[in-house]
Amino acid sequence: MTMALSMPLLVLILFIYLPHGYLFQQNAQGTDVDDKFGSLAEKFESLHQHVLNLEDRVKEQERKIQDHEQKIAELENELNDYKKYFDQASQEEKQDKPKISGSKRTFLSKMFGQKRVFSKTLKTKPELMTLNGHVSNPNINSRIRRNVEGEFAFSAYLTHIIDHMAPGHVIKCDKTLLNDGNAYNPITGVFTVPVDGVYLLTFHIDSYTETHVTLVVDGGNTADSVSEPHVYRNGFEIMSGNTALIRLRERQSVWLEEYSNADGTVTSGEAYRFTTFSGVFMYA
Template identity: 30%
Template sequence: MSRFNSFLLTVLLFESRYIHVEGEYNNVHDLEQFVKEEFRHLRDNEKELNHKISTLEKENEDKGRQIRKLEEELKYLKKERELDQRTRRQSRTLVAFTAYKSQHIHNITKEQKIVYEHILLNDGNAYDSNTGVFTAPVSGVYLFSYSVGSKAIPGVPLTQYDVFTRLVINGVHQVSAVAESTSIDDDEQGSTTAILFVLEGDTVWTIHELKGGSNLYSDDSERVTSFTGTLLYEKQVSGSIIG
């Protein structure tokens, strides 16, 4: 409310009161005293109204500042949340590896682990090149792929060059890869890929089956026998679903 409107209201109040008392006074002196008294009240009322208006204006200014402060705090919190979300995305568990065999294996035995000793990538350090075993750092859905080579190994007189292998989780068979050679001149490679759920702490590796030949072909130049794995996304479930 403006000061002019306040004054106008005061005048209107006075006019209403004056009309009410006009007939009650018979001499000018009494009426003059009444008018003076009324003006005094009007001035007091105007001061009080102006004080209230000033107080309300100050309160509005204070509330405006508080609102602007809250708006700034909200903007800051939104930025912090966006930064936290970006950080969470960037800092999520990264797991990926690829390793290959740089040497042949002669006289490989049943269920012997295939150790891919040469690492090309090992983000998360979950693959152990000394044992050939991958240990899941988090529960989630992983992609695994591996390949095996079958070929006549120089200096090794054999009549069969078939290679039968399995990928296992905690020793439980999941998928297989086979490379079958029928001649000393054959140069074969078998491979397989699987997307599997793995619990944190589960171990994954590949083994040789007691079938076919007993030699696994690979060398540092051809690198036909390799093992790859990566975390696609984290996932939590109760209990193992390995079948």
């Protein structure tokens, strides 16, 4: 009787407790799977963000590469311009100096030697003497002295717009109206002083934005100009400029450059030549 009651009771206990334990185990396994899935989702999201960051870095590197390629192309074009400029100068020099032989070379060397002696006399003596020994007119003497030194003058303008100029950007007026003595280089925008003396230098700029330009001599500031349109006149350009009468030494370099403002603009073109740079040798 006791054995008969114990078996049904055991079955009942197993029936009651076993399913609950099994279900608890299943729930525990399900929770573990959810945790693992959540962890994997977080890792996937982290990896996805990392991939996006890498893509941004790749794009940035590609942009830098394009900028470098563009700069290389500009430098190559500038180098080609230099080559053309020097080739042309070499050809002109060959044409200007024909070959002279024999007695003509001897005669010309003597003649030019006499002229060099005469030019030294003009520079060193207060009263300028003519070749026959008479004192000449002082007004004529000043003109003779300038002719002995040489005639140097240039005037150039910018043929295009330059924007987003940073401080130190050289403004290269790339087209010349006059370049007597070839002392101004339209490729570099630099005037190289040919002889010691007093020079008159002037420049003008046109701009739609706040732009600061300085006349530089061997890296030093000489004269400044500020073009600053009024805040209520947006879209209107403003012109400015300056003039300097200064004594310069041979082989000094003179140019225009942006200073102070980090986003300067100069406006000019073939039709409207607003931005210009000019200079002339006055006297020794």
